[in-house]
Amino acid sequence: MSGLRQKILSTASDLFQTQGINSTGVDTIVATAGTTKMTLYKYFSSKELLILEVLKEGHQDFQTWLNDKLSANTKHPAEKLQKLFDYIEEWITAPDFNGIGFIKASAEFPREDNPVHKLSTEQSQQFREYIKQLATEANIKDADGLSLQLSLLFKGAVQAEHMQRGSDAVKYAKIAAKILIDGSLTR
Amino acid sequence: MDIFDSPWLINMLAKSSKTPEGRLLGLFDILNDWLKAPSLEQANVTLGAPNSLLISYCVEEAKSLGAENPELLAEHIVLIAQNAARHAITQPESNSLIHAKKVALALIQAQTQKSVIAADIKGSHSALYGVAASVVILIGAAAIWAPMFMHSQSAQAQLAQQEQLNTTIIQNKALTAIDASRMYAKYEQMRQGTCQFPEVLQIPDEHKSIYLENVVGGKLPNDLADLSVANFYLEKVRCNFTPMLMAASK
Numbered sequence: 001m002s003g004l005r006q007k008i009l010s011t012a013s014d015l016f017q018t019q020g021i022n023s024t025g026v027d028t029i030v031a032t033a034g035t036t037k038m039t040l041y042k043y044f045s046s047k048e049l050l051i052l053e054v055l056k057e058g059h060q061d062f063q064t065w066l067n068d069k070l071s072a073n074t075k076h077p078a079e080k081l082q083k084l085f086d087y088i089e090e091w092i093t094a095p096d097f098n099g100i101g102f103i104k105a106s107a108e109f110p111r112e113d114n115p116v117h118k119l120s121t122e123q124s125q126q127f128r129e130y131i132k133q134l135a136t137e138a139n140i141k142d143a144d145g146l147s148l149q150l151s152l153l154f155k156g157a158v159q160a161e162h163m164q165r166g167s168d169a170v171k172y173a174k175i176a177a178k179i180l181i182d183g184s185l186t187r
Numbered sequence: 188m189d190i191f192d193s194p195w196l197i198n199m200l201a202k203s204s205k206t207p208e209g210r211l212l213g214l215f216d217i218l219n220d221w222l223k224a225p226s227l228e229q230a231n232v233t234l235g236a237p238n239s240l241l242i243s244y245c246v247e248e249a250k251s252l253g254a255e256n257p258e259l260l261a262e263h264i265v266l267i268a269q270n271a272a273r274h275a276i277t278q279p280e281s282n283s284l285i286h287a288k289k290v291a292l293a294l295i296q297a298q299t300q301k302s303v304i305a306a307d308i309k310g311s312h313s314a315l316y317g318v319a320a321s322v323v324i325l326i327g328a329a330a331i332w333a334p335m336f337m338h339s340q341s342a343q344a345q346l347a348q349q350e351q352l353n354t355t356i357i358q359n360k361a362l363t364a365i366d367a368s369r370m371y372a373k374y375e376q377m378r379q380g381t382c383q384f385p386e387v388l389q390i391p392d393e394h395k396s397i398y399l400e401n402v403v404g405g406k407l408p409n410d411l412a413d414l415s416v417a418n419f420y421l422e423k424v425r426c427n428f429t430p431m432l433m434a435a436s437k
Contacts, residue, residue, distance in 0.1 A: 149287075149289055149293075152286065155267075160263050163262070168256060172259070172260070172294060175296075176294045176296070179296055183289075
């Protein structure tokens with residue numbers, strides 16, 4: 001991949017997360033990345049395409065990081081599920097955390113027919129599927145229900161954290177997740 | 188009609204239950220019924236940002252039930268309700284509001300567990316004093332020490348025990364599945380009752396994080412060394428297993 005393309009992507013990602021997607025113009029992105037509009041449009045034919053690429057990369061980074069953490073530090077499926085919110089907390093409370101892309105994007109593009117909204121819904125669904133897979137491996141009977149509960153809990157905590165940094169939302173979400181997981185394990 | 192911006196919702200919530208917990212959870216039942224109402228045309232459903240009226244109402248309810256951080260609890264519950272309501276519109280068969288209600292209940296429990304513990308510890312008859320007293324009696328000076336001093340003696344005695352404990356820990360081995368399941372069983376049992384935890388001030392600094400995370404927080408320890416420490420403190424937790432409903436009806 002071209003270094004310049006990557007530079008534009010990471011600059012746009014930082015700006016989208018810190019200033020918002022809609023309020024970040026292409027001019028700001030090229031000025032911050034030290035390039036030109038022509039170069040940006042050479043790699044991304046539109047701002048929308050750039051947003052989609054940023055979202056895809058951000059989601060991939062988050063999922064890979066989470067998966068690596070869980071695979072490296074846990075052995076048993078039930079333990080993976082229990083540790084999920086520990087790592088989510090680690091990600092969210094990191095000093096450079098600026099939000100979860102698909103949650104911010106879905107709020108900024110509320111229209112359901114918008115491609116950015118569609119992609120963020122898809123990523124949200126993928127994340128839920130990931131939780132469902134962990135729950136299924138842990139032999140949880142209602143894996144589908146638990147995955148919906150944990151994804152609602154996760155999304156709400158991230159939104160609360162977006163509104164107010166250091167809100168402790170994830171701290172309580174972690175305890176609540178444990179209550180929900182244990183409740184479904186004993187069923 | 189924007190349901191989250193309607194005084195009707197507040198009126199319905201106020202009527203929904205006699206307890207603050209019931210009124211907070213009532214939000215999910217009301218939304219569920221409202222979205223399932225046959226006369227409702229989905230095209231007219233708008234779910235805007237919750238207005239300050241709804242949030243303020245929930246903050247007051249969260250305060251009444253003794254939440255540690257009522258503002259956060261109210262905000263988190265309303266966000267979950269909104270997300271679940273949106274989900275219910277696109278996927279009505281998912282029962283998302285019913286699941287969301289379970290999430291809200293778990294959050295209420297998460298925010299009120301420690302208040303119960305703190306209240307218990309403040310009580311003059313807590314098990315803590317029992318532990319402190321027995322240690323002091325053993326060294327034969329119970330009659331002359333004030334309760335404050337008893338605390339510090341108890342802490343010193345515990346410290347000595349911990350040192351002994353530390354010497355028995357040889358290496359940091361990973362937990363086996365059996366260890367993990369035993370710990371989960373202990374946590375599960377603890378959750379069935381109202382438990383009194385030793386005060387964190389009494390615990391040596393190097394064990395505070397293990398105590399808070401792996402005993403109070405109910406998180407599985409990382410290795411066998413932490414597990415031994417966590418088990419040591421788990422033994423000190425005193426729980427009352429009177430069913431909550433029975434206790435509440437007294």
